Each structure stands twice: as structure tokens, then as C-alpha cells.
Amino acid sequence: xxxxxxxxxxxxxxxxxxxxxxxxxxxxxxxxxxxxxxxxxxxxxxxxxxxxxxxxxxxxxxxxxxxxxxxxxxxxxxxxxxxxxxxxxxxxxxxxxxxxxxxxxxxxxxxxxxxxxxxxxxxxxxxxxxxxxxxxxxxxxxxxxxxxxxxxxxxxxxxxxxxxxxxxxxxxxxxxxxxxxxxxxxxxxxxxxxxxxxxxxxxx
Amino acid sequence: xxxxxxxxxxxxxxxxxxxxxxxxxxxxxxxxxxxxxxxxxxxxxxxxxxxxxxxxxxxxxxxxxxxxxxxxxxxxxxxxxxxxxxxxxxxxxxxxxxxxxxxxxxxxxxxxxxxxxxxxxxxxxxxxxxxxxxxxxxxxxxxxxxxxxxxxxxxxxxxxxxxxxxxxxxxxxxxxxxxxxxxxxxxxxxxxxxxxxxxxxxxx
Numbered sequence: 521x522x523x524x525x526x527x528x529x530x531x532x533x534x535x536x537x538x539x540x541x542x543x544x545x546x547x548x549x550x551x552x553x554x555x556x557x558x559x560x561x562x563x564x565x566x567x568x569x570x571x572x573x574x575x576x577x578x579x580x581x582x583x584x585x586x587x588x589x590x591x592x593x594x595x596x597x598x599x600x601x602x603x604x605x606x607x608x609x610x611x612x613x614x615x616x617x618x619x620x621x622x623x624x625x626x627x628x629x630x631x632x633x634x635x636x637x638x639x640x641x642x643x644x645x646x647x648x649x650x651x652x653x654x655x656x657x658x659x660x661x662x663x664x665x666x667x668x669x670x671x672x673x674x675x676x677x678x679x680x681x682x683x684x685x686x687x688x689x690x691x692x693x694x695x696x697x698x699x700x701x702x703x704x705x706x707x708x709x710x711x712x713x714x715x716x717x718x719x720x721x722x723x724x
Numbered sequence: 725x726x727x728x729x730x731x732x733x734x735x736x737x738x739x740x741x742x743x744x745x746x747x748x749x750x751x752x753x754x755x756x757x758x759x760x761x762x763x764x765x766x767x768x769x770x771x772x773x774x775x776x777x778x779x780x781x782x783x784x785x786x787x788x789x790x791x792x793x794x795x796x797x798x799x800x801x802x803x804x805x806x807x808x809x810x811x812x813x814x815x816x817x818x819x820x821x822x823x824x825x826x827x828x829x830x831x832x833x834x835x836x837x838x839x840x841x842x843x844x845x846x847x848x849x850x851x852x853x854x855x856x857x858x859x860x861x862x863x864x865x866x867x868x869x870x871x872x873x874x875x876x877x878x879x880x881x882x883x884x885x886x887x888x889x890x891x892x893x894x895x896x897x898x899x900x901x902x903x904x905x906x907x908x909x910x911x912x913x914x915x916x917x918x919x920x921x922x923x924x925x926x927x928x
Contacts, residue, residue: 535922539901562903599925606921613824617817622877623901623918666928669921673826690928693921697743697827699766707927709920714827716913717810717873717897718739721803723911724870724894 530571534598535627536561537572541591542626553584595628605632607660607689609680610671611641611651614695618671619646632665637676654680660687667691674698681708730778737775738802739831740765745795746830757788799832809836811864811893813884814875815845815855818899822875823850836869841880858884864891871895878902885912 540560544552554565554572561568572578572585575597579585595601604627608619611634619631634649636642641651657680668689672680677696684692685706694700694710702708744764748756758769758776765772776782776789779801783789799805812823812835823835838853840846845855861884872893876884881900888896889910898904898914906912 531923531926534926535916535919538922539919560903597926598922600922604925613817613821617821618917620817621917623916624921627918627922629918629921667921667924691924693917693924695917699764707924709924711915711917711920712739712827713822713825713897713899713915714831714833715739715743716915717828717833717871718742718802718804718831719735720871720895720897720911720913721808722735722738722801 526574530574531598533563533571534575534594537568538591538594538598538600539626541585541587541594544587545591549587551580551584551586554579556584600628603628603630604667605630605663605665606667606669606693607631607633607635607657607665607684608649608669608671609635609654609657609684610696611636611638611644611646612671615669615671616646618669618695619649629667631669633660633663654683657683657687660684660689665689667693669693669695670700671695734775734778735802737767738779738798741772741776742795742798742802742804743830745789745791745798748791749795753791755784755788755790758783760788804832807832807834808871809834809869810871810873810897811835811837811839811861811869811888812853812873812875813839813858813861813888814880814900815840815842815848815850816875819873819875820850822873822899823853833871835873837864837867858887861887861891864888864893869893871897873897873899874904875899 554568557568558565575593577585577590577593606629608615608631634646634651635654635657636651637654642653644651666689668684670677670680670692674697677698678700681700691707694708697712700708758772761772762769779797781789781794781797810833812819815838838850838855839858839861840855841858846857848855870893872888874881874884874896878901881902882904885904895911898912901916904912
């Protein structure tokens, strides 16, 4: 089920709410007000109330949002209530760091396969995965995996993306410093670390 | 010189324009239209014209923007026309990957120091830097470095940020999965890779 009217900007903030609610739950806190949540997340309370109302979550005046059920609700809408398998392409330094990134487990992500084109890396073990040859990406079709993390050099990224999409991948987290041309049905999120750093000098 | 009326969203897109213009320059292309630029960057042409006009860059109808001078102009406004030294705190997998990230050099960034709290890492060499003890962060004051990249576990991040700010750091690229409380004069950009991945399942 998709709620098509929810703005992308709201969706973008949802994992942030989910993490906050998940942490509160481990701390056995039962409710939180939009005011308290706003302070934690550096947002404003009306924004939070509006965002959460899209998902049918309404706080009770003077009490706030129920932590446990709101977390479950967000998790279900983001489809993070089931374990999400993702593949990693690129077992270089960044890829290897990503594969062991502790933040993934909170959201139920599981790196289910790792690919590289370097014979020195293929066959080695990273975490629980054997590094496979990128030529094997085609086998993903049979494995029913729809998410990929791309951490390859810029000049290899488009080719890998094409192979992933041919193999049934529907969403790509792109950490390669370039844009990807993909069909409209495929969702790409690009994180370019140098670009983010690039705006800092302007502000300091 | 700061152009205070430029929206943050425009500033955010500026490194993207800079990279595009820089690549075009290496390809000896002399001009580019907003239409062509829009296709490369997956933006719309009016958006690009508006963004660039904030910086006094106006394309010539039928010819477009001059590649070389527009690149220089953006670089100067973003203060990327001088080499920007940054320190890295956290020499774990992610930090080490970041330290060798090839994308930084295009923007003139230079990792000038690396810190960690792990005795097994302190004293080792990463790239051209010796890993220093985090207790030495205080010495940054004398080194005139104002940018930091933070890649430490969530529970260590706030302490490191406080030490960095005490030592004169004015801008932090935060790769630790948490929020930082900082004075208003300090600019923080947080990249949370798991959160970015967290929105993908919703769309697929």
C-alpha cells in the first residue's frame, strides 16, 4: 500500500522519526510529545505533527505520541517491518565500510551479496558474504533482491547500474560520485560525500 | 564575502554545478546551455538559470554559460578557490575510506590530520597522515584548520564534536549516525547512510 499524497520531503524525514522512536522504545519511554521530539531532532513541532499526521499518527494533547505503536506504524509504512535484503556492488574501501555499517540493522537491512570486478577481491569473505564476480549480477533475478548499494568508481557506475536494473533491482543507493541514468520505475538516491563537504566552506 | 539572500537549497546545488562545469572544462567544452546542463544534472532549466543568477552568472541566449569563467565564479563563491584543509576524526573503516575518497580533490579539500582514540591505530599512517590521539585535537587551534569530518561511533560523536569546536572548528561533516548539539555559529551537515537507504523500500 502506498500513500501517494505524502510529499517526498516527509518521506525523507520518516527514517529519522523511526530511529528516534526506536531509541525511545529501548529506553522504555512510553510517550513523547511533538515538542520533545522536535528538540531531539532539531525540527519544529508543527512540522512533526504534520508529518506524522500523514501516517495517521495523532498525538494526544498533554500526553504525546505512543512510542511503541508509532514506531511500528512508521516501520510498516516504510516497509521496514520485513527484513530488506540489499546487494553491495564495489568491495573497495567505501564498500567494505558500508557493508559493516552498524546503522543498517536498526532498519532491518541485510547485505545479502557483494560483487566486485577485481580478481584479488572475488572469492574473499566480507562479513558473512563471499565477494562474487560482477558478471554474476545477472543471477540476482533468481534471488529476489530489489535493493542495491553502489560503491564503485564513477566510470564503472552506469554499467553496474544497468546490470543491476536488468537483474531486477528497483532501488539503488548510489555512493559513486556521478549521476545514473535509470528508467523512471527505478528509484535512485545519490550520496556524494565530497559535494556535501563542498558547501561547508561557504558557511564558515 | 557572503551573499546572504541565497537560499540554502541553491547553495546545496552549487557543488553539483561546479562539478559539471569542471568536467566540461577538462573536456574543453567552452559553453553549455541551461537545457544541456539540466539534462546532465536531472534538474529543470529554469531552476538552473535561477540558481546561477544568484551568483551573477547569466547565460547568453543561444550560446549558454561560459564554462571556464562560470566554474571559477562558483568556486570563488563557495570558497573552494583556495585549498581547504579538513581533519578527520575516526580512523575506522568508514573514516579510512573517506580519507582516500577521490572526489575530495576536485573541490580542493585536503585531509590535513587524522585522529582516533584506539591505541592500535594511533601512530599508524593513513595516506600522508599519521593517526594522532584524539587528546591532541586541542592542538588544532594552532594549526588554523576549520573543517572536520566526523566518522566515529554514535556514542563518541558529541564528545568529539565538543572538542573540535573548542579547538576552533567551524564546520563539521558528520557521518556518525546521530545528531550533534552545536553552537549556532558552527555549521553541521549530517550524512546518515542507513537513513538514506531507509526510504528506498517505500518507493520500490
